[in-house]
Amino acid sequence: MAKKRQTFSVPPTKRQSRSTVRMEVIPEDIDTRGISVIHSSVAPAMRGEGSIDYTCGECGVVICEGMNPARIQHLAFDCPECETTNRITSPDVV
Numbered sequence: 001m002a003k004k005r006q007t008f009s010v011p012p013t014k015r016q017s018r019s020t021v022r023m024e025v026i027p028e029d030i031d032t033r034g035i036s037v038i039h040s041s042v043a044p045a046m047r048g049e050g051s052i053d054y055t056c057g058e059c060g061v062v063i064c065e066g067m068n069p070a071r072i073q074h075l076a077f078d079c080p081e082c083e084t085t086n087r088i089t090s091p092d093v094v
């Protein structure tokens with residue numbers, strides 16, 4: 001009955017809604033010790049049951065779909081599309 005509208009700002013009162021977070025692009029010359037870089041040839045590289053989709057900071061492709069931000073800190077991902085290395089920035093969702 002009600003028309004569904006897509007918005008990019010997700011109201012905090014809504015549960016189960018997905019939000020999209022752009023990952024931070026890591027410069028090539030950065031020291032990545034302590035960070036696990038995950039290489040994947042397909043997108044998304046990871047799929048979970050959380051509520052956040054993480055996209056490449058460069059090209060915007062979804063690299064991690066439905067993630068729980070608490071579980072993927074200290075991880076970085078090579079984008080399957082543009083080969084940019086991205087990492088998860090600090091979660092803004094609790």
Ligand SMILES: [Zn+2]
Binds near residue numbers: 056057060080082083
């Ligand atoms: Zn990309």
